[in-house]
Amino acid sequence: MKKYLSVFCMSTAVLLSLAGCGTGTSGENGEVVVYNWGEYLDPEVLDIFEEETGIKVIYDEFETNEIMYPKVESGASEYDVICPSDYMIQKMIENDLLAELNFDNMPNAKANIGKQYWEQSQQFDPENKYSVPYCWGTVGILYNKTMVDEPVDSWSILWDEEYKDNILMQDSVRDAFMVALKLNGYSMNSTDVSELETAKNALIEQKPLVQAYVIDQVRDKMIGNEAAIGVIYSGEAIFTQRENPDLEYVIPKEGTNVWIDSWVMTKDSQNKENAEKFIDFMCRPDIALKNFEYITYSTPNDAARDLIEDEDIKNSPVAFVDLSQYSNLETYQYLGEDGDALYNELWKEVKSN
């Protein structure tokens, strides 16, 4: 639901802001064009940034990495700052779409982002030259305690006949295949055709049990008791629990995806200085805290985490899970053009079945 609404609102907003440019109302210190996930920062933060720096922010949103990529690649929109996920950053680096960041201009980024997150980023940005971690988390199962009696600890519950029409799956190819691959004990970065066939067949087998394939709507539907079990990003879990205390989040024992969404700057950016200012601003502890409180996605900003007053949240096993207790976590890798095409082909077979 949010997808279409936000596309509608954002296109209106972009049109309005473009109209604004035409009449010369861009900020006194120029502007910066930001392309971020839907509802992925506190809008107030943008006002503070504009006020403090005199740089006008033109803000646009996407719903999946796959939707974002062609828009940036075609160069149709002149984005300066984008917030893609790990494997997509790797793809963008490989396809020469990103600019190296000058960390001398970004004191907050260096000082506040925890060391472990820089290390984790090296899986897709080997020298930490292109990206600054913004949010991280896992993908897991959100279930409603009043509808599910048995203990939930495995992806296999998503194949349980008992929950027919009560299961929400992610409508994005990598996340859907991740669940099926992990269930069968394979790597979620597999490009092995027979492993992927197995995963595809599992997804086809699961399809009659699935109520709907959704992305952002998992949150609203789970809060509204519309389904019993959903696949969801950990960052949404705290928000949903706040709205509906019957919900519980678990990381399945077969392992899952640990992801990082990071700020990057495009190669063709016209406002590189402003872009770096924006990214650094996002790393300021008070700003990062504001964003965390608004979107409830785990922040890699250690200084911001220290500022959290609620001890339960600060040490929440959902928001700041100790990853060392899991041995089978992985991060998405870019699979190359052929790999992407293979996944898309198989996903289409699942969807059309």
Next chain:
Amino acid sequence: MKNSKSSQRLLSSPYIAWAVIFIIVPLCMVFYYGLTDKTGAFTFENIAAIMSAEHAKALWLSLGLSLISTVICFFIAYPLAMILANMNVNQHSFIVLIFILPMWMNFLLRTLAWQTLLEKTGVINNVLSFLHLPSLNIINTPYAIVLGMVYNFLPFMVLPLYNSLVKIDPNVINAAKDLGANNVQTFFKITFPLSIPGIISGITMVFIPALTTFVISNLLGGSKILLIGNVIEESFTQAGNWHLGSGLSIVLMIFIIVNMVASAIFDKDGEGSAL
């Protein structure tokens, strides 16, 4: 004479510029992408891709669902248009307004509203369970998609039908009755044949948007039902394969052109399409 011609040309130039920029150029681009592969070499592969099992299935499903929706729309709209045409109120604009009014609301919002109505814990099911009636489980099924299509496209069927029905001269009908035809005979011999232009144009205006929709199937079908519109949308947005998306769009255009040729033959005066 010369002057009026050149001023005509001048006046039509904004439209011509509009048509070139927003119709001709995009159409050429669709054909360019549809007939080339990633390297830019000429190929029919993207068009032949419609033969693959998933695409063919999506196309048949789209054709089936839009056909059903069109038929349902027709059977709802025809009696309605006749009632409206016979109401004899001299307030043509008022009737048009009634049907245009819902369209003032955004199409997406109206479809989202159906989602909220049909959901398991939605408004309709709450009312049903309050009355101890069995619940209605059509959300995320083809039924919900047909419902969404009929609801959204019904005005496009009613208006052309109404237009062609009010244009029928009452004297023709009176003459038929004078000559001894009963109501049924009058309808089948006079009213119905004279309303054919409106029928054809109504069918076109419902069938084509229903055939190409991807929003309705996404929102009311829970992304579980893949229509050809969804396949095309996903090749652009998710898979980033513009060539395949354009190739399939060309295939879809063939169905649209067939439909439009048929409507041009039957509706020579274009009266049915006058909204």
